[in-house]
Amino acid sequence: MTIRGLTKTFGAVDALKDVSLEVKPGEFLAVLGPSGCGKTTLLRMIAGFETVSFGEIEIEGEVVSRPGYEVPPNRRRIGIVFQNYALWPHMSVAENIGYSLKVAKIAAGERKRRIEEALSVVSLSGMGDRSPGSLSGGQRQRVALARCLVAEPALVLFDEPLANLDVHLRASMEDEFAAFHKRTGTTVVYITHDQTEAMALADRIAVMDHGRIMQLAAPQTIYHEPANEMVARFISHGMVIPVTMRTSERNGTCEADILGQPITLRCRTGEAPRSGAVVCCRAEDVRPAKDNEPGFDGTIKRVVYQGGVARIDFAPAAAPDLNIHFVQPDPQPFAAGDSARLCFTGGWLIPENTQTGHSA
Ligand SMILES: Nc1ncnc2c1ncn2[C@@H]1O[C@H](COP(=O)(O)OP(=O)(O)OP(=O)(O)O)[C@@H](O)[C@H]1O
Numbered sequence: 001m002t003i004r005g006l007t008k009t010f011g012a013v014d015a016l017k018d019v020s021l022e023v024k025p026g027e028f029l030a031v032l033g034p035s036g037c038g039k040t041t042l043l044r045m046i047a048g049f050e051t052v053s054f055g056e057i058e059i060e061g062e063v064v065s066r067p068g069y070e071v072p073p074n075r076r077r078i079g080i081v082f083q084n085y086a087l088w089p090h091m092s093v094a095e096n097i098g099y100s101l102k103v104a105k106i107a108a109g110e111r112k113r114r115i116e117e118a119l120s121v122v123s124l125s126g127m128g129d130r131s132p133g134s135l136s137g138g139q140r141q142r143v144a145l146a147r148c149l150v151a152e153p154a155l156v157l158f159d160e161p162l163a164n165l166d167v168h169l170r171a172s173m174e175d176e177f178a179a180f181h182k183r184t185g186t187t188v189v190y191i192t193h194d195q196t197e198a199m200a201l202a203d204r205i206a207v208m209d210h211g212r213i214m215q216l217a218a219p220q221t222i223y224h225e226p227a228n229e230m231v232a233r234f235i236s237h238g239m240v241i242p243v244t245m246r247t248s249e250r251n252g253t254c255e256a257d258i259l260g261q262p263i264t265l266r267c268r269t270g271e272a273p274r275s276g277a278v279v280c281c282r283a284e285d286v287r288p289a290k291d292n293e294p295g296f297d298g299t300i301k302r303v304v305y306q307g308g309v310a311r312i313d314f315a316p317a318a319a320p321d322l323n324i325h326f327v328q329p330d331p332q333p334f335a336a337g338d339s340a341r342l343c344f345t346g347g348w349l350i351p352e353n354t355q356t357g358h359s360a
Helices: 039-047 093-103 108-121 137-149 168-184 195-201 218-222 229-237
Strands: 001-008 014-024 028-032 052-060 063-066 078-081 154-159 188-192 204-209 212-217 239-242 253-258 259-264 278-281 286-288 295-304 309-316 323-329 339-344
Touching: 014 039, 014 052, 028 039, 028 195, 028 295, 039 154, 052 323, 078 137, 078 218, 093 108, 093 137, 108 137, 137 168, 168 195, 168 212, 188 195, 195 229, 204 218, 204 229, 212 218, 212 229, 212 278, 229 239, 229 278, 239 286, 239 323, 253 278, 259 339, 278 323, 286 323, 309 339
Parallel strands: 028 188, 028 204, 078 154, 154 188
Antiparallel strands: 001 014, 001 052, 052 063, 204 212, 239 278, 253 259, 286 339, 295 309, 295 339, 309 323
């Protein structure tokens, strides 16, 4: 699927602004972003429930949406898996799965064959005669996947399918979805506001904010090399800290000062000293400084025990408004109010003025 320059305007609101992306055949793409960023609008436009204001959507080489031209949803070869699976309780599992084929007037023999095949793909062979009510939550989700697969979609859209599930069922369904994707090789666009889900499942993640794609890259790249401050902060509560750059980039790193501490930072090719530079540091880039090691002083603000480790919030003396956080394994040496000396061990220099950061 290819999306080019997609914009959606509702009155004065631009729900989507100039969104372009390509999903490769068989790829699992997660679209991740905070509430109101435009995820649902994007999904509804791909599915054909919403007209486009500008731009176009192409599925398997065919333009399905452009201003003034919309292929109807039922002719887009798209399967959608919602949060609420909405299986029909009065129909058997097989009837639920085969419903769309019946509507499409596919002959009974062919229908049966495709239902069997779909049941087998989701590991429910032999359960076609059961009623949905007799299945576990996980099995019902698999029926919903089979129902979507049986129509042989070019693309499956997942719309926050795990929202509101408890943490254990969520983890097991993540495994189900990963296995489903591996077995079928289906192209997937998975909408979520949950970054752990996106990280666990996706080949690539599109991070959205205010209707735009902020970064489209592999989960590791999104985490280690955020394209801008929004992605840095949104993913795993990255710390964004001002730095003074001392050297230009060489072999992917540059020298800088952070809170008075000299440090080697990872950075993009061609970076040169500039004013207003900021770095993204992760909790694992911070630790207590050893004696005589360069670092910075400050005060422990909070110790939140998490079982085996604690998350520690720290205010540097030189910049008390900056919240530095790190993780300390047991036994806990710190309590709120203690003075401490910390150091950074690394970080990623956030590229200058990058609105978006597309990479393969
Ligand atoms: N039918 C509509 N009419 C007017 N504004 C809309 C309409 N649909 C969406 N919007 C606006 O477009 C923006 C994007 O909404 P959208 O529902 O796509 O966000 P989202 O990322 O899916 O949010 P959430 O995670 O909360 O569902 C929001 O500002 C929303 O208020």
